[in-house]
Amino acid sequence: MITTSGLTKSFDLEGGSILALAPLDHRIEKGSFVSIVGPSGCGKSTFLRLIAGLEDASGGTVKLDTGSAKRPVGFVFQDAVLLPWKTVRDNIRFPLDTAGVRRDEGNRIVGELIDLVGLTGFEDALPKQLSGGMRQRAAIARALSDDPPILLMDEPFSAVDLLTRETLNDELLRIWQRTGKTILLVTHSVEEAAYLGSEVMVMSPRPGRLKKTYTVDLPHPRGEATKLDPAYHQLVAELRQDMRETE
Amino acid sequence: MLKRGIAGLVLIVALWGGGVFLFNVPDYLLPSPAAVMARMAFLYENANLLGHVYVTVMEIFWGFLLGFLAGILAALLFARFPVSERMSTPLILLLQTAPKIAIAPLLLLWLGLGPAPKIVLVAIVTFFPVMTGMLSGLRFVNKSYLDLARVLKLSPLQRFLHIELPSALPTLFAGATVATTLAMTAAVIGELMGANEGVGYLLSSGQENADTATVIGMVLLLSLMGWSFYELFEALRRRMEARFAEG
Ligand SMILES: Nc1ncnc2c1ncn2[C@@H]1O[C@H](COP(=O)(O)OP(=O)(O)O)[C@@H](O)[C@H]1O
Ligand SMILES: [Mg+2]
Numbered sequence: 001m002i003t004t005s006g007l008t009k010s011f012d013l014e015g016g017s018i019l020a021l022a023p024l025d026h027r028i029e030k031g032s033f034v035s036i037v038g039p040s041g042c043g044k045s046t047f048l049r050l051i052a053g054l055e056d057a058s059g060g061t062v063k064l065d066t067g068s069a070k071r072p073v074g075f076v077f078q079d080a081v082l083l084p085w086k087t088v089r090d091n092i093r094f095p096l097d098t099a100g101v102r103r104d105e106g107n108r109i110v111g112e113l114i115d116l117v118g119l120t121g122f123e124d125a126l127p128k129q130l131s132g133g134m135r136q137r138a139a140i141a142r143a144l145s146d147d148p149p150i151l152l153m154d155e156p157f158s159a160v161d162l163l164t165r166e167t168l169n170d171e172l173l174r175i176w177q178r179t180g181k182t183i184l185l186v187t188h189s190v191e192e193a194a195y196l197g198s199e200v201m202v203m204s205p206r207p208g209r210l211k212k213t214y215t216v217d218l219p220h221p222r223g224e225a226t227k228l229d230p231a232y233h234q235l236v237a238e239l240r241q242d243m244r245e246t247e
Numbered sequence: 248m249l250k251r252g253i254a255g256l257v258l259i260v261a262l263w264g265g266g267v268f269l270f271n272v273p274d275y276l277l278p279s280p281a282a283v284m285a286r287m288a289f290l291y292e293n294a295n296l297l298g299h300v301y302v303t304v305m306e307i308f309w310g311f312l313l314g315f316l317a318g319i320l321a322a323l324l325f326a327r328f329p330v331s332e333r334m335s336t337p338l339i340l341l342l343q344t345a346p347k348i349a350i351a352p353l354l355l356l357w358l359g360l361g362p363a364p365k366i367v368l369v370a371i372v373t374f375f376p377v378m379t380g381m382l383s384g385l386r387f388v389n390k391s392y393l394d395l396a397r398v399l400k401l402s403p404l405q406r407f408l409h410i411e412l413p414s415a416l417p418t419l420f421a422g423a424t425v426a427t428t429l430a431m432t433a434a435v436i437g438e439l440m441g442a443n444e445g446v447g448y449l450l451s452s453g454q455e456n457a458d459t460a461t462v463i464g465m466v467l468l469l470s471l472m473g474w475s476f477y478e479l480f481e482a483l484r485r486r487m488e489a490r491f492a493e494g
Contacts, residue, residue: 054394071400073398075394081394
């Protein structure tokens with residue numbers, strides 16, 4: 001469970017400050033899949049970074065109840081952030097190696113993840129030898145490798161081609177259902193938000209704030225049938241309308 | 248590139264030889280290339296030329312190693328404890344701005360005519376570019392990598408080994424490459440000021456005896472040594488750049 005109360009963030013700029021996130025009270029149940037949509041600059045990244053502890057709040061609090069987990073969150077950054085001097089394999093196993101996981105155990109996990117994200121054959125490549133989409137897939141595998149209870153994903157699929165994106169969406173749903181992780185995913189695609197989420201947060205800019213939340217009742221497991229479901233189309237239409245209003 | 252360089256060298260030697268022959272230049276002004284070669288062969292057979300080269304190379308080797316290690320250690324210290332940098336800045340600037348020609352006699356007074364003062368002088372000039380290269384590498388680590396370190400809750404040692412050190416390698420080796428030419432010059436200055444062995448010693452005794460062929464031979468030999476030393480580190484630098492820099 002993630003609870004924010006009065007969570008707010010402003011950045012000091014020359015000659016003033018900018019309110020990136022107006023006080024936000026929200027509760028995300030353990031095991032939810034929360035999609036976050038909103039125009040750029042509305043504080044989506046700031047929200048994720050506050051939850052991850054990468055920014056200090058200007059006010060209010062974030063509480064994560066992840067028990068004794070040493071690393072409560074995994075983060076998929078918007079631009080992959082692979083270490084350029086490590087191979088794909090070593091990047092993916094980096095969280096495991098630095099947590100002292102045994103080598104053979106690490107190899108097994110990394111092997112499965114490389115298959116999962118479709119990077120078989122590129123294990124020994126360096127990040128600069130990969131396309132943007134492949135880099136993001138490696139970053140997703142890395143974030144999954146040490147199995148954090150909360151997974152924060154900041155536009156993870158923006159550089160991935162459409163077909164791969166759909167495959168990864170379905171994989172992500174499977175992982176979510178199997179592991180019961182709490183996932184927060186920022187996306188520009190309202191279709192993706194509706195398809196994946198058990199909840200959708202719509203944010204709006206100036207100042208960044210939570211405009212609305214939807215609970216998504218579409219049945220699981222989701223698949224091609226979901227995309228034909230009138231309820232899905234209804235939600236997508238509403239989200240699109242919300243996005244227009246926030247412009 | 249190399250072929251053109253060799254062609255250029257051949258041309259210069261041809262002009263030199265041709266000029267000396269055509270204008271009948273006296274030996275004490277400018278000996279012919281053949282005379283310089285003959286003089287070198289003579290020194291090789293009768294004056295232990297290779298022994299002198301060895302002495303100079305060893306002075307550079309040990310001095311460079313010392314300065315390199317000291318530069319890295321100082322950068323680590325300064326990066327970790329900024330107050331230590333402020334405290335040592337005056338001393339470092341004093342050493343750095345004092346003309347090396349002026350420090351050399353002092354070192355000779357303290358340490359005698361052997362290799363020791365040359366080694367110290369080489370270490371002093373090597374220290375500064377290596378320290379600044381390493382320090383700027385440590386200071387300008389990509390912020391996203393530090394975010395990753397934070398999400399993974401890396402220990403300071405893990406962060407250093409996996410992120411800061413690799414990030415610093417390109418600028419460290421850029422500094423070391425600059426240091427190679429300074430180190431070469433420092434060793435020769437030390438030998439010119441007072442020595443009884445080394446290439447600089449041969450050079451200054453050539454000057455005392457108005458032996459222009461020896462002086463020119465030693466200048467060429469020193470250029471060759473300095474050039475190889477530089478190229479060695481330039482090659483290392485390029486490898487570091489290729490593997491550890493962004494992109
Ligand atoms: N480090 C920062 N310094 C100053 N302003 C920032 C910083 N990070 C974000 N902002 C500002 O905060 C607002 C929200 O940014 P962000 O959370 O990145 O939005 P989004 O991810 O929704 O596009 C924007 O106006 C942005 O310019
Ligand atoms: Mg963003």
